[in-house]
Amino acid sequence: MTPHPSSRFMECLQYAAHKHRDQRRKDPAQTPYVNHVINVSTILAVEACIEDEAVLMAAILHDVVEDTDATFADLEALFGADVCGLVREVTDDKSLDKQERKRLQIANAAKTSPRAKLIKLADKLDNLRDLLVNTPQGWTEERRELYFVWAKQVVDNLRGTNTNLELKLDEIFRQRGLL
Numbered sequence: 001m002t003p004h005p006s007s008r009f010m011e012c013l014q015y016a017a018h019k020h021r022d023q024r025r026k027d028p029a030q031t032p033y034v035n036h037v038i039n040v041s042t043i044l045a046v047e048a049c050i051e052d053e054a055v056l057m058a059a060i061l062h063d064v065v066e067d068t069d070a071t072f073a074d075l076e077a078l079f080g081a082d083v084c085g086l087v088r089e090v091t092d093d094k095s096l097d098k099q100e101r102k103r104l105q106i107a108n109a110a111k112t113s114p115r116a117k118l119i120k121l122a123d124k125l126d127n128l129r130d131l132l133v134n135t136p137q138g139w140t141e142e143r144r145e146l147y148f149v150w151a152k153q154v155v156d157n158l159r160g161t162n163t164n165l166e167l168k169l170d171e172i173f174r175q176r177g178l179l
């Protein structure tokens with residue numbers, strides 16, 4: 001039988017597309033935000049060969065609490081405690097100021113579970129691939145460069161999780177002279 005996406009997975013896609021519907025990425029083309037979360041889940045399925053469905057679902061939902069009116073209670077009711085817990089692990093606390101959130105991403109990366117680390121690696125890979133070709137609107141060259149430096153500090157605390165993803169991230173860091 002041909003494998004097919006589960007109805008749970010399809011509902012995740014539909015939910016994320018709906019919640020992020022008015023949000024755009026910061027690239028000059030103002031790509032719909034949902035493209036990013038689809039990229040992250042696709043990186044995990046295709047490039048990291050992850051078959052753990054809760055991880056692929058949490059990748060689709062990874063920015064939905066941070067960036068929309070969705071709550072963890074919503075995710076738990078709709079998609080269950082496992083998926084919700086993974087999203088919780090990769091969600092920044094938006095009540096903190098930006099500098100503190102950036103510092104905590106580095107510090108908390110090491111304490112994250114291996115399944116949530118996969119999502120974080122794929123998230124950074126997609127953001128960095130985008131930054132190689134685009135400067136987000138309103139960013140200076142210096143800010144773009146500092147994002148690569150910061151992302152490497154986060155990734156350094158996620159290592160030992162997935163060889164494929166780490167090799168691809170390292171290729172980018174090498175290209176930028178950081179490795």
Ligand SMILES: Nc1nc2c(ncn2[C@@H]2O[C@H](COP(=O)(O)OP(=O)(O)O)[C@@H](OP(=O)(O)OP(=O)(O)O)[C@H]2O)c(=O)[nH]1
Nearest residue numbers: 024025026027063066098123126127128130131134136147
């Ligand atoms: N590269 C890139 N990033 C974009 C774009 N549009 C939005 N972003 C988001 O911007 C964040 C980086 O910008 P910052 O100024 O450092 O952070 P902030 O948005 O949280 O204030 C990334 O979040 P992050 O905290 O690193 O990860 P996450 O929020 O995606 O988990 C990324 O998801 C885009 O067009 N290109």
Ligand SMILES: [Mn+2]
Nearest residue numbers: 036062063123
């Ligand atoms: Mn993201």
